[in-house]
Each structure stands twice: as structure tokens, then as C-alpha cells.
Ligand code: ADP
């Protein structure tokens with residue numbers, strides 16, 4: 001977890017691949033449904049465009065379906081879910097009741113608001129492979145993905161007014177999860193400033209320490 005722009009998607013790519021588990025990003029699944037023109041996408045779009053959370057019922061049903069897929073049987077990394085206390089409570093009950101499982105660890109990416117705004121304003125995503133780039137730090141002069149040749153796009157919700165609202169939504173609804181998971185004894189906060197590789201190393205070190 002961490003505010004919009006903290007680097008969750010970026011770090012999730014590396015951590016999931018290191019742990020050989022699927023990365024389950026609710027934002028990515030919603031965006032794929034919006035661009036695919038599905039009923040789920042149609043329902044989610046109005047909330048996403050405003051920077052509001054998609055209703056819990058829709059989001060939880062989608063996560064339940066995704067967690068039921070075969071590749072999640074031996075572990076998974078959630079990115080962007082849960083995003084409020086009711087989602088966290090439902091996730092806990094659902095993991096226990098349906099799979100006899102529980103979350104091992106919650107990583108909080110800690111970064112200040114100025115940095116988050118800088119990161120979001122330059123964020124670009126590959127329309128083909130989903131890789132996340134930054135115009136300044138990755139020195140992107142063109143709109144082409146260096147990994148797969150796909151075209152990069154700027155997310156509609158990375159506009160300044162929507163970003164401001166998403167940060168408020170984070171403070172009001174998602175930040176309370178820090179104490180929720182601290183009380184559960186599974187929260188580890190890491191400094192998410194500095195180069196991407198250094199943050200990844202801090203995250204992996206936290207996972208290793210936690211596993212003992
Ligand atoms: P960010 O990268 O800014 O953290 P995401 O890609 O995770 O954003 O999410 C983009 C949008 O998708 C959110 O603003 C929200 O509308 C919707 N969304 C993603 N995850 C959830 C969730 N767990 N609950 C409700 N809405 C969600």
C-alpha cells in the first residue's frame with residue numbers, strides 16, 4: 001500500500017517476479033475492462049474518472065474471481081487492494097473461509113506528497129505490456145516502450161485535479177489501513193524515495209526479515 005504515485009505498481013512488477021507469484025493489480029484489471037468495453041468496465045469508469053473508489057461490492061467480486069484462478073494458488077501479490085477498512089475485513093474473511101489462507105505481510109511505501117505529485121505528473125504506461133515509465137527519470141523522449149515497442153499513454157486520472165482528489169481519498173479511506181494492519185502485526189513500512197532498484201532492495205530485505 002501507499003498513496004497514488006508511491007511506486008506500488010513499479011515495485012510490484014519486480015517483487016512479484018522475484019517471489020514467482022502473480023501480481024494482482026485492481027487498477028490494471030479495471031483499466032483493462034474499461035478499454036475492453038466490458039460491463040465491469042462500464043460500471044467502474046465513472047468512479048475512476050473522478051478519482052473515487054469503485055464500490056466495494058464490485059471490487060471485491062472481481063478480486064474473488066481473480067484469486068480463484070489457478071496461478072494464485074501458491075501465493076499472490078496484491079497491488080491497490082484493499083483500499084479501505086471494509087475491503088480489508090472482507091478480504092480477511094474471504095481468504096480464511098475460501099482458502100484457509102491469510103496475508104503474510106503488508107508493505108507500506110512511505111513517500112511525501114510533493115514527490116508523489118512529481119511522479120504522477122510524469123507517469124506513462126505501455127498500452128501493450130503495461131510497463132510503467134516516467135518521462136524524466138526514464139528519459140522518455142518518445143512515446144514508445146523500450147521493452148516491447150508498444151505505445152505509451154498518460155492515464156486520464158493523472159490530471160492535476162483528479163490527482164488532488166485521489167490523494168484526499170487515500171488519506172480518508174486508505175490510510176486507516178496502516179493502523180489496521182499494524183494491529184494485525186503484519187505491517188512493514190519502507191522508505192520509498194531514491195532509485196527504483198534501491199526501493200526494491202529495501203522491500204525484499206523487509207520480506208526476508210519478516211520471514212525470519
Ligand atoms: P494508483 O496507481 O494511483 O494507486 P490504481 O491504478 O491502483 O491507482 O487505481 C486507479 C483507480 O482504480 C482508483 O482511483 C479507483 O477508482 C480504482 N480502484 C483501484 N483499486 C481499487 C480498489 N481496491 N477499490 C476501489 N477502487 C479501486
Ligand code: ADP
Nearest residue numbers: 004005006007008009010119123133134195196
Ligand atoms: P503507484 O502504482 O503507487 O501509483 P507507480 O508505480 O505507477 O505508482 O509509479 C508512479 C510514477 O513514478 C511512475 O511514472 C514511475 O515510473 C515513477 N516511479 C516509481 N518509483 C520511482 C522511484 N523510486 N523514483 C522515481 N520515480 C519512480
